[in-house]
Amino acid sequence: MKTKRTIVTNRKPITDSEILSYKKPFSSLSKMVNNSHLFSGGKSILGYGITGLAVVAVATMATYLLTTGQPESKSNADLISSATEDSTILIAQNENGREIKPPFGEIISYETFRIDNRKPQEIKTKNGSIIHIPANTFVDKDGNEVVKDIEIRYRDFYNPFDIYLAGIPMDYDSAGVNYSFMSAGMFQIDAQANGNQLFMKEGKIIDISLVSEKEEIYNFYEYDTFSNEWVYLYREMEENLQPLTQNKATEDYSYSFSQDDSVHDTVDYNLLPQKDYTQNQLIRSFVGQRKMEVKEPESYIFTASPEMYKNTEYYALDSLMLEIDSKENFKPSYYHVRWDRVELAQQDNDLLLILHKGRTATSFRVTPVIKPQDYKNVILAFNEEKQEQATRKQEREERRKIQADLQEKTNRFSTMRNIQIGSLGTYNCDYPIPQPQMAKKGALRVYDQNQQRLFTNEIIVCQPNSNISWTYNQRAPNAYLYYYSGNQQNVGWFVTKSGKLAILYPESFDRSKSDSCLAVVYDSDEGIKMLNRLMN
């Protein structure tokens, strides 16, 4: 293959002192500059023509930017040029950026995952997105690696109202043209340790497979919280989009619950039977689980080997004594039988000793004989286990619910978008859409259900089916000019001056006249519920 350049690896390295031997005093350079004629002739005193350098510089920058699509990222910003005579540097200047500010507080909840920074992690979110985090990714503000108590917070958005509730701006005005983003999936990710913000170590990359409803190629943006603007990162490539089959998502998701789920929790624990037999002597014990060692045949008390009771509530005890309740049925000859198998089993609230020989099995109800202190310990262990079992049961219920939700959601998601990020923040697979030219013009004034005039700073209009929203600011004091689709369903909303949520229902658009339209005003909680229904 033809090479594009030559790389030489055998040149003798140059030392710092050798380099410094070429360094002239800076004052001598300043003096040269003051002799401006040195530059006016188009050739420098150092023998390098500068004519045409402007072309080279601009062409170099333009080539680099165009090949990477960078100019699109600045389409919402004024590009100002700081031009020298020979080169041009493009600087993005944000004029109209808005910071992320939820209108009603943090309503859109985060999913939280606790991770160990020392190991690579794979996190599966409730929507089915997968986050791959390499080991040793997170550092504190001083650049020190953080190992323990790391919480990853993640949330993703798939409709314009959720994005609005999160306070993330989705519109911008460029050269008088109103643009908005049509999202194929947006997410926010951050990390904390003990309440302190964490950062990604330089060079670390988190891979995210983001579930998406869209199958087309989109651009990928990051929200720059410093300049409060969306920054273009790259255009997606086809190989980074994978079709998502319903079954696969569900199966994959189930793998994320790999914690020990084998402990049964079907036993309904009740208080243990209690007897204080501290005065009794230990008289028998099973030897190797198979034979009783007889010491005092008449007492019917024996010790059980730990193997026998390890699966019962008494597992916490170092040793366990049992007394046979149904003494009338117990034959002393049993002491001498070499049983095939001896076991303890729980049946309702009873504990049974079962002796197996051949095909026959003989069972006796037994009562644990426990010292008071041991009994307290057992109860304590019991309660802890009971609590854990209840927690596990609740977790399983939640899991079943999530899986059911996921099954429903996988019907929505058709694609997995593979994304890499090098820092935490807000990201978006999007496409900027200019305001439709053929849209219908909305009303200038808005009234509520009581015919009272409503005032706001901005109105949001969206077409739920196309997953895009438009934000319209006041055109004149308390007068609005918004547009809506003539052939799709429209929904609109805004926050009133009194902090309530006003909804423009689809019918409001159809019935609106040229100068007025109806919005229904709700308290924020109720309004959010109503809009969620409309959006879904």
Added chain:
Amino acid sequence: MNALSTQSSNNDKGIIPKQKTDIEAEIGEVYDRHYVEIFRFVYNRVDDKETAADIVGTTFLKALKNSSKFTSRHSGALKSWIFTIASNEVLLHFRSRKVKAKYYVEMEKIKEWGQEENFGEDSVALLVECLEQLPDQDYELIQWKYFDHLSFADIAGITGKTEESLRIALFRIRKKLASTLLNLSKSRGIEILLAITILIFAF
């Protein structure tokens, strides 16, 4: 060792020169603090030390000459601006001579990048061959980051791209490079050093 990042200071960040004398003083500070790094940056691209010294001198002269037009409000922009001028001067140098770009990379730096003690000369040659075939902008990123040891902030200043997009671009280039390396080694029947591939994939 990343000489640039260790020597950079906040003094050349966030400069918003208003007076010509102010910016001249700031350029002087960059000259004093970063002469060695800028010299190495140029010297890695030209044949001899004298040419490198001339280009560095011209770079600072042009910076001074155009200082009044430097109005950037970005942090660290002045140093990046001077690197941009130096880079353009090198391009002009090649263009005026109508020769293919040439880069000088110390063998030790490639081995250091490889982080492999037994990174033999055959392996270096194979890796160099792959690097020679990379598209220009891809190779420039590799050169800036790993052989010139520029920080992402400096490269962002030169290219006008964000640090985030540079990190991602670099990640993809390394993956592509690893794939090329693997294919090339297979086609040559050379047993690839697994470590090379891993290092390129790994961060």
